[in-house]
Each structure stands twice: as C-alpha cells, then as structure tokens.
Amino acid sequence: MNRSKVTVLTGAVALLGAAVLLVTHPWSPALPEGVPAFRAPALDEVSGMVGSRRHPGVFWVHNDSGDGPRIFAVDATGHLLGEWRVRGADAEDWEDIALDDAGHLWIGDMGNNRNRRRDLTLYRVPEPEPTAGGGEVEVDGTVRFHYAEQREFPPERPDFDAEALFWAPHPHTGQGTLYLLTKHRSGDLATDLYRFDDLSGADVVAPVRVGSVTVGGDPEHFGGMVTAADASADGTRLAVLTYHALFLFERPGPLDDGYLLKLHARVELDQRQFQQCEAVAWDGPDLLIANEQRRIWRVPRAWEAPPERLP
Numbered sequence: 001m002n003r004s005k006v007t008v009l010t011g012a013v014a015l016l017g018a019a020v021l022l023v024t025h026p027w028s029p030a031l032p033e034g035v036p037a038f039r040a041p042a043l044d045e046v047s048g049m050v051g052s053r054r055h056p057g058v059f060w061v062h063n064d065s066g067d068g069p070r071i072f073a074v075d076a077t078g079h080l081l082g083e084w085r086v087r088g089a090d091a092e093d094w095e096d097i098a099l100d101d102a103g104h105l106w107i108g109d110m111g112n113n114r115n116r117r118r119d120l121t122l123y124r125v126p127e128p129e130p131t132a133g134g135g136e137v138e139v140d141g142t143v144r145f146h147y148a149e150q151r152e153f154p155p156e157r158p159d160f161d162a163e164a165l166f167w168a169p170h171p172h173t174g175q176g177t178l179y180l181l182t183k184h185r186s187g188d189l190a191t192d193l194y195r196f197d198d199l200s201g202a203d204v205v206a207p208v209r210v211g212s213v214t215v216g217g218d219p220e221h222f223g224g225m226v227t228a229a230d231a232s233a234d235g236t237r238l239a240v241l242t243y244h245a246l247f248l249f250e251r252p253g254p255l256d257d258g259y260l261l262k263l264h265a266r267v268e269l270d271q272r273q274f275q276q277c278e279a280v281a282w283d284g285p286d287l288l289i290a291n292e293q294r295r296i297w298r299v300p301r302a303w304e305a306p307p308e309r310l311p
Contacts, residue, residue, distance in 0.1 A: 030077045030288070030296035037078030037296040042070075045292050047163070048097035048108070049279035050230060058130045059281055064292070065093040065111055071137070073130040076283060078296050081130050088139035089123045096165035096228055096279075101176045103127045104141070108165040110180065115154040115161060120145050122165075122178065122199075143199050148206040158185040159192070163278070164229035164240065170195070171257045179257070180207065181226045181240060189224030190214045191240075193260055213260040217244040221271070228280045230287075237264070237303055239287055241280040245269055246289065246299075248306060267299075268309040 030037050038046055047064035052073075058081065062071050069089040073081040086107070093111025100106060109121040124141030150160045164181035178196045194207035217223020221244070228241040238259045240247040248264040251257065269277060274297070279290040287302040299310070 030298055036294040037290070038074070038080075038294040039078065040072075040080035042083060043072060043074070043078070043080065043294065046290050046294070047095055047278045047292070048165070048228065049281045049288065049290055050097050050099045050105070051281050051283050051288075052127065052130070053099065053233060054103060054127065055130050056284075059283075059288070060097055060099070060105055060127070061279065061290075062094050062097055062107065064095070064278070065091075067091060067094070069094075071097070071105065071107070071125075071128075073128070076288060076296070076298070078290075078294070082128070082132060082134035084128050084134055085136045086123065086125055086139060087136055088142075089125075090121070092117070092119065092121075095163040096180075098165045098167045098178060098230075099127070100124075100167050100178075106165065106167070106178060108162065108180065110162045110165070112161040113185075115150070115158040115185070118146065118153060122196075124199075141199070141201055143196070143201050144204045145196070146204060146206055147194075149209065157188075159188075159190075161185060162194075163227045164191075166229045166231040166238065168231040168235035168238070168251070168257065169254070170197070171255045174254075176235070179229075179231075181229050183225050183227065185225075187219050187224070188214070189216055189219060191224070191226040191260075193257075195257060211258055211260040213263075215240075215242055215245065215247065217242060227278050230281050232282050237282075239280050239282065239302070241277055241289065243269070243277060244271060246280070246287070246310070248303060264303065265306040266308075267306050270310065274310070 045064040049061045052058040069086040069091040095111045096108045098106045107123045122143040125137045161183040162180045170177040182192045193211040196207045198205045236251045238249040246267040249259040250262045250264045276292045287299040289297045
C-alpha cells in the first residue's frame with residue numbers, strides 16, 4: 001500500500017453501531033515483544049497472508065508494492081519455509097492472497113492508491129508443495145477487472161483501492177468465488193464488499209457490489225481503511241482488519257452473502273502496539289494478525305470470546 005508509517009492513535013476511536021463483546025480473552029504475540037517474527041530479509045513488508053488447507057500450520061504470504069512477483073511459505077511464527085517465483089505475473093501492487101476450494105492461490109494485484117489504475121488483476125497459481133523449499137510456480141489463470149461504478153481515473157471520490165481479498169461460497173451457485181473489500185480514501189470511513197461472478201478470465205469483468213459498512217476510526221489517523229480479510233474454510237465467518245480494529249462478521253445464511261449486515265464482534269487495536277497491520281488469516285479457530293513491522297499476533301479462539309481490545 002506504500003505510504004508513510006501509521007502514527008500512534010491517541011484519541012478515542014468511534015464505535016461501529018453494533019454491540020461490542022465485553023469479554024476478556026488471552027492473546028499473545030507469536031514471538032516475544034521486540035523480536036521480529038519475519039526474520040528472513042526477503043520478508044520485509046508482508047501485505048497478504050492465507051493459511052494452507054493441505055498443509056496445516058503453513059501460511060502463504062507476499063510483500064507489498066516494490067517487490068517482485070513472488071510468494072513465500074512460512075509457519076505460524078513467521079519462519080521462512082521457502083520462496084517461489086510466480087512466472088507469468090506482474091507485481092504492480094500486490095495486496096492480498098486467498099485460497100480456493102481446489103487448492104489454488106489467488107493473488108490480488110489490486111492496490112490502487114491513486115485510483116488511476118486500469119490494469120487491476122487477479123492471478124491464480126497452483127499451491128506449491130511447501131516441503132520443496134522453493135522454486136517457481138506458473139500462473140494458470142488471470143482475471144482482469146474494473147469497478148463499474150468508477151468512470152473517471154482518478155474519480156472525484158477515491159474509493160476504488162482494495163487490500164482485502166477472500167474466498168467464500170457464492171450465494172446463488174453454492175460454489176466458491178472471490179470477494180474483495182475496498183479501502184476508501186475519501187474520508188467516509190466505509191468499505192464496500194464486491195463479489196466476482198466470473199473468474200473464467202475470458203473478459204475484463206466488473207465485480208458486483210453486494211454491501212457496504214462504516215468501520216469508523218479516526219480520519220486523522222487512517223481510520224476507516226480496510227487492509228485485509230479472510231473467511232473461515234466453510235465461509236461462515238469473516239475477519240476484516242483495519243489499522244484500528246479487527247471486525248468479525250457472520251454470514252447470514254447459505255444463500256446470503258450479506259456479511260456486513262451481521263457483526264459478531266469488534267476488537268479495538270492499540271496502534272502503539274500493533275502499528276501498521278496489513279494481514280489476517282484464520283488458523284483453525286485462531287486468528288493470526290501480521291503487521292508491516294514484521295510481527296505476528298495470535299488471537300486464540302477468536303470467535304468464541306473475542307476481547308474488546310488488544311492488547
């Protein structure tokens with residue numbers, strides 16, 4: 001996402017119009033405070049993360065803009081297991097990564113800070129074998145897209161950046177598909193949820209806008225900006241990360257993808273501790289949160305009794 005580091009949030013943070021669970025709950029960094037989790041020099045600005053289903057305990061990550069087209073396998077403490085070059089892909093501004101039901105990784109080259117891009121792209125690659133320790137992987141699917149609502153480049157309202165991508169069941173077909181959440185830069189403190197109805201890659205597609213929600217926060221300290229998302233394996237639970245809070249949403253039903261209508265909990269993040277959070281991933285019942293300062297936190301049993309604030 002390529003901007004200056006987040007300043008410390010000291011003021012009160014506006015609450016989303018929904019109940020916050022007031023239950024204390026343990027949490028812990030993956031490594032002791034002050035020790036970077038991502039110790040490999042190559043992992044200098046992790047922006048996307050998703051857990052492997054075939055290899056529990058393995059997570060696929062990538063860096064933010066400025067890096068080349070490559071993905072990394074790491075464990076839950078950030079230890080590097082391998083690096084793979086992605087052949088057939090450009091890396092203008094990779095922002096998030098998702099895993100589909102068939103074992104493919106989807107990489108979102110969709111960072112659009114200035115809202116001028118006309119080459120927004122999703123890349124599909126087969127999930128590598130992490131025990132191989134690295135190598136190359138070939139793109140086997142490419143989806144180019146645009147927002148139907150955007151008619152100017154840049155538009156008057158710069159609300160067409162995106163850093164959050166996840167895989168979940170399509171409400172009409174029952175098959176999985178990709179969703180993204182936008183990162184608004186207009187100051188309205190909101191995000192839009194879009195669904196991809198066509199991932200064939202045959203044409204440039206426009207994802208369908210299916211919802212919107214105000215996530216709040218302090219506009220003077222990058223409030224309202226969604227930086228990552230991940231859905232549980234069955235698609236019933238959605239974790240959405242911002243610089244100031246972690247949101248847990250529940251899918252209303254199997255034929256309904258109105259996630260943003262059903263807030264389960266909101267967890268405030270102390271930015272003095274968490275700094276610039278950019279990645280979130282489910283690990284069974286737990287959630288992992290990673291920041292660009294190379295640290296990882298684990299939130300145990302995140303859905304069962306989420307805290308009201310971390311730490």
